[in-house]
Amino acid sequence: DAEITQSPRHKITETGRQVTLACHQTWNHNNMFWYRQDLGHGLRLIHYSYGVQDTNKGEVSDGYSVSRSNTEDLPLTLESAASSQTSVYFCASRGDMTGELFFGEGSRLTVL
Amino acid sequence: AQSVTQPDIHITVSEGASLELRCNYSYGATPYLFWYVQSPGQGLQLLLKYFSGDTLVQGIKGFEAEFKRSQSSFNLRKPSVHWSDAAEYFCAVGEMEYGNKLVFGAGTILRVKS
Numbered sequence: 230d231a232e233i234t235q236s237p238r239h240k241i242t243e244t245g246r247q248v249t250l251a252c253h254q255t256w257n258h259n260n261m262f263w264y265r266q267d268l269g270h271g272l273r274l275i276h277y278s279y280g281v282q283d284t285n286k287g288e289v290s291d292g293y294s295v296s297r298s299n300t301e302d303l304p305l306t307l308e309s310a311a312s313s314q315t316s317v318y319f320c321a322s323r324g325d326m327t328g329e330l331f332f333g334e335g336s337r338l339t340v341l
Numbered sequence: 342a343q344s345v346t347q348p349d350i351h352i353t354v355s356e357g358a359s360l361e362l363r364c365n366y367s368y369g370a371t372p373y374l375f376w377y378v379q380s381p382g383q384g385l386q387l388l389l390k391y392f393s394g395d396t397l398v399q400g401i402k403g404f405e406a407e408f409k410r411s412q413s414s415f416n417l418r419k420p421s422v423h424w425s426d427a428a429e430y431f432c433a434v435g436e437m438e439y440g441n442k443l444v445f446g447a448g449t450i451l452r453v454k455s
Contacts, residue, residue, distance in 0.1 A: 262442070262443075269350075269447055271345075271431060271445040271446050271447040271448050272385075273445075274442060274444075287442070319384060328375065328390060328392065328443075329387050330385075330387075330443060332377075332384035332386075333384055334382075334383060334384045335382075335384055
């Protein structure tokens with residue numbers, strides 16, 4: 230079955246370190262998204278991509294970057310981790326003809 | 342800009358009782374509307390969606406939602422709640438065009454008491 234996987238599921242890092250969260254989907258979807266989930270805020274969009282070599286900023290993109298070198302992967306990089314980036318991160322993908330997002334199981338990041 | 346409001350942060354209902362979770366959205370055109378459910382430690386699962394047509398939509402697990410354009414609402418309902426329905430529920434609105442970024446509400450945590 231097609232799926233979307235995130236790794237690592239849990240990570241603890243220190244302030245100032247670079248961190249990369251991986252997202253891999255086998256749906257062959259062009260559209261991929263990264264959200265962060267924080268209590269009281271729901272899910273907020275960080276970055277998204279409509280296809281290979283395409284990346285766009287979401288509402289909370291500061292301090293984050295993404296790259297899209299193939300259809301399957303959209304890694305999220307925190308260039309210099311900050312405590313405010315402690316959160317649960319969700320990757321999602323969407324087929325072109327439907328509105329439904331398919332979500333990974335999330336990556337819990339703690340920045341100390 | 343799109344926005345979604347879920348007025349209730351927490352709701353507690355008794356098992357077997359009916360449920361209604363509220364969702365109000367702000368969007369200039371006809372939106373795509375969604376309800377997702379998240380169990381603890383899990384990703385989000387789609388319950389149901391509205392694109393067009395019949396304003397009462399049926400979803401999985403016995404849930405339904407009604408789109409009311411005049412009230413800018415898309416409330417989620419279930420006639421009889423089961424203990425396994427305890428989870429967090431998110432309403433989301435998206436654009437009716439290619440790309441369809443979704444904007445999510447803050448979520449409503451449902452507790453079910455036996």
